[in-house]
Amino acid sequence: MRQKAFLDSLAFGVILFSLFGALQVRSARGEEKVLVAYGGHSESVAHMWVGIEKGLFKKYGLDVGMLQVRSGPLIMATLASGSVHVIWTAPSSVLSAVSGGLKLSCVASTTNNLPRELVVQKEIRSFDELRGRVFGVQSVGGGLWLQTMVVLEKLGIDPDGYQLRMRVIGDIPTVTQALMSGNVDAAVLPYSFGDIAKRAGLHSLGGQLVVPLQSNVLCSSRDLIAKSPDVVTRLIQGMIEAVVLIHDPSHKEDVKEILKRNLRFSKPEDAEASYKLLRPMNTLDVGPNTEGWRTIQRIVSR
Secondary structure, X not given: OHHHHHHHHHHHHHHHXXXXXXXXOEOOOOOEEEEEEEOOOOHHHHHHHHHHHOOOOHHHOEEEEEEEOOOHHHHXXXXXXXXXXXXXXXXXXXXXXXXXXXXXXXXXXXXXXXXXXXXXXXXXXXXXXXXXXXXXXXXXXXXXXXXXXXXXXXXXXXXXXXXXXXEEOOOHHHHHXXXXXXXXXXXXXXXXXXXXXHHOOOEXXXXXXXXXXXXXXXXXXXXXXXHOHHHHHHHHHHHHXXXXXXXXXXXXXXXXXXXXXXXXXXXXXXXXXXXXXXXXXXXXXOOOOHHHHHHHHHHHOO
């Protein structure tokens, strides 16, 4: 089924490629252009926004751009079609794509910890009252779905045993709005968006959790990595500098402004909560976590 979804999505990638045309290799300033596709619009992408807006990638001769794509299969399709060079995506989407025949390699991740909480409607007062409830996700098998599965496992909740239903809504801001409007019963959210939902009268079950998980990874086709390893290396160097800047207190206000602008926060306290979330989830240990991948593989293969 996942293989069919991936192959069906290739049509989207072909259309996107025809719209964008062949990607230009260099910008007007001579920098090599790198377009990165991603799905979830949340703090997990913040190091890329920081790297772009603070000119960190340009230090390494790269003109980096970001392209949001709404689901894991479509992200893979954009890569397979050649519309983007690199993807920043959930490991679960990678495993599904590889099983569908896509040859890619994942080289780095700046997110080894997942600060999340389970936020529910106010009438749900216990885990037992979650039975038969609807959870909001971005796509089945994608990053937010994976985060939801990992948090539920951490809380001792079996999605099948509880007969939980996953409803495809959109990215984290969209899921948060759906939760606040009552269109879904529950969602696994970053603390920052959880705070927004709780101010609207919802509450958390299980409290704030930090789950060991590489929630997103930097991947590309094996051919590109083999042909242009220096481009990938420079991209990782820019990412690492962005993480260093995020952890530097002297850049706090700059980082908060980047978060506020990209995540469209209207209240200063939301940007502050987002910044506090961003620091513990970003790490300089960017190598793939083998044990984490085994956990993801186990969840995906259920």
